[in-house]
Amino acid sequence: xxxxxxxxxxxxxxxxxxxxxxxxxxxxxxxxxxxxxxxxxxxxxxxxxxxxxxxxxxxxxxxxxxxxxxxxxxxxxxxxxxxxxxxxxxxxxxxxxxxxxxxxxxxxxxxxxxxxxxxxxxxxxxxxxxxxxxxxxxxxxxxxxxxxxxxxxxxxxxxxxxxxxxxxxxxxxxxxxxxxxxxxxx
Numbered sequence: 001x002x003x004x005x006x007x008x009x010x011x012x013x014x015x016x017x018x019x020x021x022x023x024x025x026x027x028x029x030x031x032x033x034x035x036x037x038x039x040x041x042x043x044x045x046x047x048x049x050x051x052x053x054x055x056x057x058x059x060x061x062x063x064x065x066x067x068x069x070x071x072x073x074x075x076x077x078x079x080x081x082x083x084x085x086x087x088x089x090x091x092x093x094x095x096x097x098x099x100x101x102x103x104x105x106x107x108x109x110x111x112x113x114x115x116x117x118x119x120x121x122x123x124x125x126x127x128x129x130x131x132x133x134x135x136x137x138x139x140x141x142x143x144x145x146x147x148x149x150x151x152x153x154x155x156x157x158x159x160x161x162x163x164x165x166x167x168x169x170x171x172x173x174x175x176x177x178x179x180x181x182x183x184x185x186x
Contacts, residue, residue: 002104003027004182006069006163006173014058017070021051029072031085034058035100036065037170042097046085067170069163071102077110077129084126090134093121098167099138103130105160105180113155129158137164149174 003024007013017034032054033046043063047054051072071086089097107113110129113136118124122135136152137145145166153160159179165172175184 002029002074003072004069004102004104004161004163004175005071006102006165006175008067008171008173010066012064013066013068014064017068018051018055018058021054021070021072024072025051027072028074030075031082032070032072033085033087033102034063034068034070035087035089035102035165036063036068037100037165037167038063038065040167042089042100042167044087044089044100046082046087048082048085067165067173069100069102069165069173071163076106077127084128086128086130088126088128088131088134090122090131090138092138093123096167099134099141099164100166101130101134101137101162101164103133103160103162105178106158107132107156107160108158109156133160133162134164141166141168143168145169145172145174149176153178 005020031048035044086102090099107129110132113132117135140148140151161177161180161182
């Protein structure tokens with residue numbers, strides 16, 4: 001079973017997310033990762049190791065931020081490899097990443113959506129259905145992340161819980177679900 005943790009704070013939130021991932025370890029996973037908004041850009045660390053090794057990687061790379069999402073994953077689409085680990089990024093072709101997403105569930109129509117997005121110039125770095133959602137949200141994004149998420153999820157068939165944030169709205173995380181559990185706390 002996978003797990004999602006996300007938070008927005010006035011201080012570096014990464015230690016809190018790592019603690020959240022550690023609390024989810026008992027559920028099992030084959031990869032893990034964290035994405036942050038840091039100094040105007042999206043950064044991430046992903047691993048097929050344990051959360052403790054991810055924490056070491058984050059320290060080594062100096063990853064910190066006030067807005068962040070994190071994930072533990074059991075592979076359903078794509079082997080348990082770093083490039084398939086969450087979070088996934090998206091951006092318009094040729095632009096820096098602007099959307100970060102984590103996802104639990106299965107998108108049944110991901111192959112069809114992938115073909116449509118590739119025709120628009122989106123490149124895929126993974127074999128996951130999650131990257132399809134990231135690119136859809138990016139494709140719909142104009143100036144309102146909530147609107148982009150609502151438009152993208154109307155096209156999804158399957159079950160999902162997602163957490164997403166955007167470089168242009170760095171103090172906002174959108175979470176939504178369909179057929180998968182999602183708990184939100186303040």
